[in-house]
Amino acid sequence: MTDQTRVIFHVATAADWRAALAAGEYTTSTIGVSLEQEGFIHAARGDQWEHVRRRYYAEVNEPLALLVIDVARLDPPWREDPVGDDTYPHVYGPINADAVVAAVPLAPFG
Template identity: 60%
Template sequence: MPERIFHIATASEWRTALGTGTYATSTVGRTLEEEGFIHASRRDQVPGVFERYYRSLAEDLVLLTIDPTRLTSEVRMDPVGDDTYPHVYGPIEPRAVVDAVPLSRTGQPETVMSLWIKGMARRMGIALAVMLVIAAVLWAVALQR
């Protein structure tokens, strides 16, 4: 059993889990109840899982790092094709998640600096758009005089 296992979640579902005390999404569009377990992966499997199932999602994603010893649910390494993947046979309690890191649109973990830069770029873009609208209005008013 790997020391830590990983699960990609939407940021909104993770926020909900923090409020309710349980996370029960198996994978994109599938619940624990529907699937029978929650899909997880070893760290080396995360990029492939992201590419296959999450790349096309427009939602914000987080990579959950799970300590299996903190789970009350059973974790099994199940065969999938030529490999094995960890599956959590029950809900994941937030206390078992030792880290939740935002993922970029390429599936790479975001750093505080990259998130700050993206936020700053977004705010600068909005400010520029507002300035252009004001300039256009002032120009239109000046032409009417």
């Protein structure tokens, strides 16, 4: 990755990420919700992902991973959409596994 690479982030369960590696694509919008159900995959910028993790994943007891997604490698379209007073990136299709340049294990809260 170079300084010119734009990345977005997605908090995933380790199990969902393993399944995506086997299938070649990631299709979980957020914990317990599929891309098909939501219509897009939730993501976050570098300044947002920790807040997302605290707010939506604090009670999750299974291993998590932070997916680092190189948007230049994404097959589906993505965009920043307004959410409240901010914007968040959303991916409008399955994330091809080769767009994920890192899957960083996240330590449990507590």
